[in-house]
Amino acid sequence: MAEVILRTENLKKAYATKSGKPHEAVKGITMDVKKGEIFGFLGPNGAGKSTTINMLTTQLISTSGDIYIDGESLVDNPAKARQKIGVVAQHNNLDRGLTARENLIYHAMYFGIDKDVANKRADDLLEKFGLTDRQHDYVKTYSGGMAQRLKIARAIMHEPEIIFLDEPTTGLDPAYREILWNQMLELNKEGTTIFLTTHYMEEPEQLCDRVAIVDKGEMQAIGTVDELKAMMPTNNIVYLRLKDMKEAYTEQAKELPGIDDVTIQDGVLQLYTSEKHPDLNAILNWVNELGTTLEDIRLSQVSLNDVFIYLTEDKKEMKGAE
Template sequence: MIQVQNLSKSFQNIQAVNDISFTINKGEIFGFLGPNGAGKSTTLHMMSTIIKSDEGSIYIDGIATNDHPSACKQLIGVVPQEISLYEELSAYQNLMFWGNLYGIQKDVLKERIHTTLELIGLLDRKKDLIKTYSGGMKRRINIAAALLHQPKVLFMDEPTVGIDPQSRNHIFEVIETLNEQGMTIVYTTHYMEEVERLCDRIAIIDSGKIIAQGTQTELKELVPTKESIQLEYSLLSENNLQELQKLLPYSINADKNKICIEGSVQELSNVITVSNELQLSIKDIQLNKVNLEAIFLHLTGKQLRD
């Protein structure tokens, strides 16, 4: 659906995007994960034809953005990082404004505003002025504005920044519904939980460069540490440990009443069953997961967020 090849962009002496390439498949949710200033918005701005690249090419549904920006604009919906709504107008009036910019015929536009407001769950608030909306509701209208011309691809730049968990979940559900309906989605964030929840494939970006990309499973393989389970028992004798070792097919590291086993959550039920068989009472369980935060730390030596 989207091919980006050797894309670069500098602002004066800042290299915002430095020779990045990636492909986004039709129907997937592709995540851009990176810290502040990584180059996420700049990349999306070039893909949305808002700014021109210095080098490289972008194809959307086979069309080159540099050669045919207007045709590309019809294919994409853009949810900007900053909310771009008129505070003194109602949600309905704002959406009318955006729909008119796309030249959508009035009757069709009214119909689309209705279905879009229904999708984002704000149909009953359509007459209220934007200034009376919460941050999360504004974010949802910001998304609605990007959908009116029925794009094939949706670019979302940090659409959940500064909102409460409930609105965030609502936005996730909207994204999942749109994706089920066939929409390809590009999603930028610096929250690894968001890409873990939403994205099929992920590009990790730092200082203008893609430092890793792939599915979550592929990315986890980049880290040498393995996932592990740690259990603490009320009491674990030397005898108990030997029995555990006999019954469990993993090598066990033990320290006082604690044991640690290399393995992921799938192994947990087996460990609990065996512990119960041996009548060992479990005091605490800890899962040490390899998450995208750990991958970022491994690849850059930095935390994803300060």
């Protein structure tokens, strides 16, 4: 059984409000992250995801509960925990008035790393991330992709055991995304645990060993992608885009043969079916009887994005048609 590098126990965070009633952003999250795995941490905006990450990376003090990094309490000793974690924030927090090399060296100095060792590591990382030729240029001249690579290089200068990647590929073109992920996979092969947050669902679906989904400050599910998909009521989804969408269609569609559940998401009727080969003729005949126009129809196997929506969207929101 793999060792645990990160554990949270009933982690909570509440904020004071003008009304006097505390707002619970995180309501008791308990989870384990294993050494050497790529762990996805997903949640919609306002789910408590960022608050949780800020507590895990010592940027925010929890209201209650505990966090353990490699078996030691982060709450009791945050300074020691920082030695074992690296953080790549979503925003660009590099010192734009310094060169790439200076950003790396000053980061190493913060962690008390010997100057000679720091320079050797900087040499290695600048080469690894393809920045050697630009190492003496000011960061303010860097493109978004170059800055992101430098952020990752800086985060691992002190050789952390776990690195937190907060939306690392947001805003990057597909080529840069592939470059970054090849570098991250190589880092993971060398033993570094990766804790990933992203809105690109194909990334955790393809790359993560396990995924946690949070919403409304609570853990909704945790497991491998296949285990999460198994939580869905069906294996396949028929997507229908109709010219005239009405909420009443959801209840009517549930009467179709082989249909287990129906929702509306972003104006698309989604028919969940456990049938490998659903009766599309029956569905098309039903659409004709409605007297509306079928603009698009497709059949797809359940994806992680479908699981995410199913677990985090309120039924009212999912059926948000007139």
